[in-house]
Amino acid sequence: MPHNCYAWRVPTNHHDGGPAPTRLEGRATWLVSRAYTRSSGLLNAGFESHGGGLRGYHYRLLAALEEWGPASQADLGRMTRIDRSDVTAALTELESRHLVERSADPAHKRRNIVTITAEGVERLLELDKVIDGIQDEFLAPLTAAQRRQFITLVSRLVNAQR
């Protein structure tokens, strides 16, 4: 028995039975759903064991702040595709750990300016390493060339501005 009863349940895969119906196997939406399950499983496991309680939302926010500097919460939401309300909650968590700071915008009383702290940057860099490891694990079945191809194709898929 693991020392931590709440250790993240690494995908048990008790459903590792044979192939799915061919109706599903050939469909992009089904495959993407399975890829997402695998991806988020790995991420959850990583955040659980090396994330110190932070989650995807937190990482995304720290990344945006480090890359583009201080920003309002609404802008952060747009950059990271997180809903305003969820941004609020995640920032409160980050603030309580002193990884970011909120300060009122003098020019716009209704707006907060969020800044990443030195400690926050440090934390972000640690998470970067963890997440890079997860990329490798996730992409393990593909060769380097295939990985590049995959990333190109998925980018095109989700960035179709249409």
Add this chain to the structure above:
Amino acid sequence: MPHNCYAWRVPTNHHDGGPAPTRLEGRATWLVSRAYTRSSGLLNAGFESHGGGLRGYHYRLLAALEEWGPASQADLGRMTRIDRSDVTAALTELESRHLVERSADPAHKRRNIVTITAEGVERLLELDKVIDGIQDEFLAPLTAAQRRQFITLVSRLVNAQR
């Protein structure tokens, strides 16, 4: 205002702001997560408007039953990667619509044999068409060759038996 207040919220995309942090844009897990969001958004919209209240779970179960014939609930769960408990609930729903039938296995008293009805097959074929349309929509940004490539790569990714 749409006539149905509960019409499925097609992804509002009010977060259609610019690009995400480069830390995210290049990572497979982030891209897959976005692809999944898009995919499930389209599926939800499709099920909402043409699915008559059925959802992904139901489709998967009908597909497995049609393809491999009658099966126990546990086997269905393994084929479709749905947890036993969720299989129970989804089958109850399907049964109430007369799309499947549950009967006790004479040989194994504890086991149910689930069979798809004629009506169930009919429904499945309708859903097939809807879902095929969604594949096209989802893959729209890719050429035919790229679509094939994409499907090959994702298959390899999720079917790595390791």
Add this chain to the structure above:
DNA sequence: CGGATGTGTTGGCCTGGCCAACATAGCGAG
């Protein structure tokens, strides 16, 4: 025979994503 393993069911939990409503601040057209 007796323990291990399989089965269906109930009830619960969690994450990520989304929405509505509210109070209030800024902005723009008249």
Add this chain to the structure above:
DNA sequence: CTCGCTATGTTGGCCAGGCCAACACATCCG
């Protein structure tokens, strides 16, 4: 300048999909 539209942060809630634990049995195997 004022009235209305839009933007902002916050609270509180909903949902789907995915998981797990526990229970009551049945079946199987050593």
